[in-house]
Amino acid sequence: xxxxxxxxxxxxxxxxxxxxxxxxxxxxxxxxxxxxxxxxxxxxxxxxxxxxxxxxxxxxxxxxxxxxxxxxxxxxxxxxxxxxxxxxxxxxxxxxxxxxxxxxxxxxxxxxxxxxxxxxxxxxxxxxxxxxxxxxxxxxxxxxxxxxxxxxxxxxxxxxxxxxxxxxxxxxxxxxxxxxxxxxxxxxxxxxxxxxxxxxxxxxxxxxxxxxxxxxxxxxxxxxxxxxxxxxxxxxxxxxxxxxxxxxxxxxxxxxxxxxxxxxxxxxxxxxxxxxxxxxxxxxxxxxxxxxxxxxxxxxxxxxxxxxxxxxxxxxxxxxxxxxxxxxxxxxxxxxxxxxxxxxxxxxxxxxxxxxxxxxxxxxxxxxxxxxxxxxxxxxxxxxxxxxxxxxxxxxxxxxxxxxxxxxxxxxxxxxxxxxxxxxxx
Amino acid sequence: xxxxxxxxxxxxxxxxxxxxxxxxxxxxxxxxxxxxxxxxxxxxxxxxxxxxxxxxxxxxxxxxxxxxxxxxxxxxxxxxxxxxxxxxxxxxxxxxxxxxxxxxxxxxxxxxxxxxxxxxxxxxxxxxxxxxxxxxxxxxxxxxxxxxxxxxxxxxxxxxxxxxxxxxxxxxxxxxxxxxxxxxxxxxxxxxxxxxxxxxxxxxxxxxxxxxxxxxxxxxxxxxxxxxxxxxxxxxxxxxxxxxxxxxxxxx
Numbered sequence: 286x287x288x289x290x291x292x293x294x295x296x297x298x299x300x301x302x303x304x305x306x307x308x309x310x311x312x313x314x315x316x317x318x319x320x321x322x323x324x325x326x327x328x329x330x331x332x333x334x335x336x337x338x339x340x341x342x343x344x345x346x347x348x349x350x351x352x353x354x355x356x357x358x359x360x361x362x363x364x365x366x367x368x369x370x371x372x373x374x375x376x377x378x379x380x381x382x383x384x385x386x387x388x389x390x391x392x393x394x395x396x397x398x399x400x401x402x403x404x405x406x407x408x409x410x411x412x413x414x415x416x417x418x419x420x421x422x423x424x425x426x427x428x429x430x431x432x433x434x435x436x437x438x439x440x441x442x443x444x445x446x447x448x449x450x451x452x453x454x455x456x457x458x459x460x461x462x463x464x465x466x467x468x469x470x471x472x473x474x475x476x477x478x479x480x481x482x483x484x485x486x487x488x489x490x491x492x493x494x495x496x497x498x499x500x501x502x503x504x505x506x507x508x509x510x511x512x513x514x515x516x517x518x519x520x521x522x523x524x525x526x527x528x529x530x531x532x533x534x535x536x537x538x539x540x541x542x543x544x545x546x547x548x549x550x551x552x553x554x555x556x557x558x559x560x561x562x563x564x565x566x567x568x569x570x571x572x573x574x575x576x577x578x579x580x581x582x583x584x585x586x587x588x589x590x591x592x593x594x595x596x597x598x599x600x601x602x603x604x605x606x607x608x609x610x611x612x613x614x615x616x617x618x619x620x621x622x623x624x625x626x627x628x629x630x631x632x633x634x635x636x637x638x639x640x641x642x643x644x645x646x647x648x649x650x651x652x653x654x655x656x657x658x659x660x661x662x663x664x665x666x667x668x669x670x671x672x673x674x675x676x677x678x679x680x681x682x683x684x685x686x687x688x689x690x691x692x693x694x695x696x697x698x699x700x701x702x703x704x705x706x707x708x709x710x711x
Numbered sequence: 712x713x714x715x716x717x718x719x720x721x722x723x724x725x726x727x728x729x730x731x732x733x734x735x736x737x738x739x740x741x742x743x744x745x746x747x748x749x750x751x752x753x754x755x756x757x758x759x760x761x762x763x764x765x766x767x768x769x770x771x772x773x774x775x776x777x778x779x780x781x782x783x784x785x786x787x788x789x790x791x792x793x794x795x796x797x798x799x800x801x802x803x804x805x806x807x808x809x810x811x812x813x814x815x816x817x818x819x820x821x822x823x824x825x826x827x828x829x830x831x832x833x834x835x836x837x838x839x840x841x842x843x844x845x846x847x848x849x850x851x852x853x854x855x856x857x858x859x860x861x862x863x864x865x866x867x868x869x870x871x872x873x874x875x876x877x878x879x880x881x882x883x884x885x886x887x888x889x890x891x892x893x894x895x896x897x898x899x900x901x902x903x904x905x906x907x908x909x910x911x912x913x914x915x916x917x918x919x920x921x922x923x924x925x926x927x928x929x930x931x932x933x934x935x936x937x938x939x940x941x942x943x944x945x946x947x948x949x950x951x952x953x954x955x956x957x958x959x960x961x962x963x
Binding site for chain 1: 763765784785786789790794795797801802803804805806810813814815817818819822823824825826827828829830831833872875876
């Protein structure tokens with residue numbers, strides 16, 4: 286018993302250490318400033334969505350206003366940074382996200398008191414209302430929230446450096462984000478292993494029973510909202526330092542929506558789910574968003590697909606594959622996965638074609654509708670002619686038929702494999 | 712001597728215009744096994760809900776070990792040493808058997824809302840949860856999510872969660888409902904074992920269980936206790952036979 290728990294501890298330490306080392310080493314591989322900015326954004330979102338999952342996945346609280354804590358943390362950090370002026374130094378700047386965490390925590394105390402009286406739909410509605418309220422306030426008090434322009438600052442204070450860092454170069458900022466993200470992630474994981482963390486799960490599963498084993502469910506929810514607000518505030522603090530500007534958008538409903546989607550897509554039932562979701566959605570947001578204006582439409586389609594086909598998120602898909610692997614059944618499914626790749630790619634290509642053509646026609650700058658050639662997917666196409674449309678629709682149709690056909694066989698194999706897996710267990 | 716485990720005086724409960732509990736006076740002694748029987752709709756479950764504060768009382772008083780507990784919240788009553796089970800299984804479905812039981816012992820061991828202690832390091836919580844797990848015969852199901860246990864196993868877990876906190880007043884609401892004969896026998900043995908030295912109040916429909924287990928029986932009819940006595944005396948009570956056992960016996 287002791288030996289095995291020591292082994293678990295050791296392998297867990299290795300895993301955490303490995304992740305930290307990998308995160309710190311990434312800039313050696315991805316050297317371009319674009320990629321380093323991308324990595325920075327990922328690190329911040331990992332903390333933000335993990336903090337969100339403390340509510341959604343662990344306590345069963347669906348919040349539509351989580352960006353409030355994130356935004357409060359960001360503004361508090363930015364104002365503190367500006368107030369420091371010449372008095373601060375790089376070490377003080379490095380510790381500033383703690384100010385954001387305190388602001389998030391304070392926000393959690395005040396707003397949590399109002400929101401956690403009820404769970405379920407009532408909680409969701411109240412968070413939506415409070416989110417709107419705070420977003421409206423942010424535009425009413427331009428002195429604090431900077432109005433339309435936001436509040437900006439400079440994270441490089443003074444001439445000295447701390448251990449050779451002054452956080453000016455983006456890569457140094459990335460290092461700072463990794464350290465904070467690591468500390469926050471470890472802390473949030475540790476929380477899941479404590480009495481409060483476990484009772485949050487109990488309250489999620491069955492609040493009535495939790496009361497009848499002696500726990501005040503309102504108190505459990507309140508504490509989880511406060512702690513979750515604290516970590517969201519730390520993420521907000523990082524975003525303030527990273528972009529050196531904070532606008533009212535950081536605390537509005539759109540930001541709250543994005544963190545919900547990230548967390549859900551990643552998988553709310555697993556601790557690491559939100560990490561996957563944050564990384565994936567950030568990449569999509571920045572890479573796909575940079576390539577096409579129709580990014581939100583793709584994001585919406587992707588989210589729909591996940592909700593309908595994999596409600597447990599990507600983490601649950603990984604977990605199933607790992608179960609298959611452990612049972613020695615992964616080899617049975619692998620050929621089917623490979624066979625599915627081609628039809629799915631064809632289907633995606635066709636869909637992308639249809640979406641891009643429609644987007645160019647409807648949302649373009651008005652020149653696409655005629656015979657004039659418009660650039661779509663890097664090709665000069667005439668939107669007024671049938672040729673590009675027929676091609677795109679034909680590819681989509683072919684993709685659908687192939688996916689159906691090959692997917693049907695894969696589905697049969699999947700069902701029988703799952704049956705074997707569960708049969709073996711029982 | 713000491714005050715009774717539970718004392719009900721003039722207890723009433725109305726839902727709108729209809730009065731479900733119509734003035735119940737009842738003393739439940741410390742350390743006795745007390746069964747509450749009565750026809751369907753007599754208000755047995757409602758009575759349990761009142762005692763355990765799941766429902767607010769309309770009138771009257773409830774004393775737990777001499778202290779008035781009317782108006783307290785469920786978790787406050789639980790902390791005073793009263794623990795209950797439910798007629799419809801009420802467990803933490805996504806948590807394992809072991810985690811279910813550990814959740815049930817945390818408060819009584821004083822861990823409250825701690826987020827600075829590791830669960831894995833709480834030896835006393837682990838040992839107590841494991842002891843209860845063995846007691847209820849679910850040792851082999853330690854890591855199984857409670858939601859996929861068999862019905863009888865879930866009922867056993869329900870009792871396990873109820874007793875795990877070490878409460879000295881236990882309320883069991885139809886612990887053997889829906890069980891086969893052999894399962895019922897096991898459940899009765901389990902209840903007898905785990906409530907040793909404690910005060911047990913139970914609502915039960917199975918007369919075999921009631922007469923085998925109870926020291927005293929109260930008969931609840933239309934929201935009033937018409938008799939409280941030993942099983943032998945209840946069996947001979949004319950009013951009870953007329954109101955309850957007569958119809959029940961003729962049905963079976």
